[in-house]
Amino acid sequence: MPGAVVPTVRIQAEDFDVAAETARMTQGRADIGAVVTFSGLCRDEAGRLAALELEHYPGMAEAEIGRIAAEAVRRWPLQGLTAIHRHGRIAPGENIVLVVAASTHRQAAFEAANFLMDFLKSRAPFWKKEHHTDGSEGGWVDAKEADDEAASRWKQAVPKRN
Amino acid sequence: MSTRLIYFAWVRERIGKPQEDVELPAGIETVADLLRWLKSRGEEYEHALQYPDVIRVAINQEHVEHREKISGAREIALFPPMTGG
Numbered sequence: 001m002p003g004a005v006v007p008t009v010r011i012q013a014e015d016f017d018v019a020a021e022t023a024r025m026t027q028g029r030a031d032i033g034a035v036v037t038f039s040g041l042c043r044d045e046a047g048r049l050a051a052l053e054l055e056h057y058p059g060m061a062e063a064e065i066g067r068i069a070a071e072a073v074r075r076w077p078l079q080g081l082t083a084i085h086r087h088g089r090i091a092p093g094e095n096i097v098l099v100v101a102a103s104t105h106r107q108a109a110f111e112a113a114n115f116l117m118d119f120l121k122s123r124a125p126f127w128k129k130e131h132h133t134d135g136s137e138g139g140w141v142d143a144k145e146a147d148d149e150a151a152s153r154w155k156q157a158v159p160k161r162n
Numbered sequence: 163m164s165t166r167l168i169y170f171a172w173v174r175e176r177i178g179k180p181q182e183d184v185e186l187p188a189g190i191e192t193v194a195d196l197l198r199w200l201k202s203r204g205e206e207y208e209h210a211l212q213y214p215d216v217i218r219v220a221i222n223q224e225h226v227e228h229r230e231k232i233s234g235a236r237e238i239a240l241f242p243p244m245t246g247g
Binding site: 057122 | 168170171220223224225239241242243245247
């Protein structure tokens, strides 16, 4: 049993650097065989969207993502796990969220990153509001049932620990 | 003992304030009781909590179900389903 990995969780207004976050996890180590990174970006919805405004619950956002990350560390044999979520106004093309998962083999890294994103979407206290290019306020983005279903599928899945 | 209520997204906009401290009347034992009581406090609350089933609730910054007891809660947050990620 390797030493317990302590996930890195950051909630911030500023952008993040995917390469720098990956390097931070892997530098000086020779035991990591797989790193999966997932970046979620703001898209322009075919030119309709000027920006997303992300509201969050300070304190709980960190705590909840920390709880999800701790569960991922418990389920998969990870060597590193980072989750960064931005808040505030984000323009199309900019980063919103980053997950980096490192493990000896790819399966655990892929699954842990996927798991973290699924739960982050349905349980991390963030809310997106759209601002349109025509100057109108687009309103709050509706939660998708598909996101809840994506999270619930992990209740059945029992990952292998090897 | 007063309880801090915090609102987010359209719940915050409809109620018209980000947070408030309230004295809960006797008999408010669960989250569902709280939502029912809040809804009766005026039309802005009625508007925000019109469909209580969709409202998500956190007590002391942890998700809870509507049947959860609220005794001892310092901070109760009400918000729509989350759309982060």
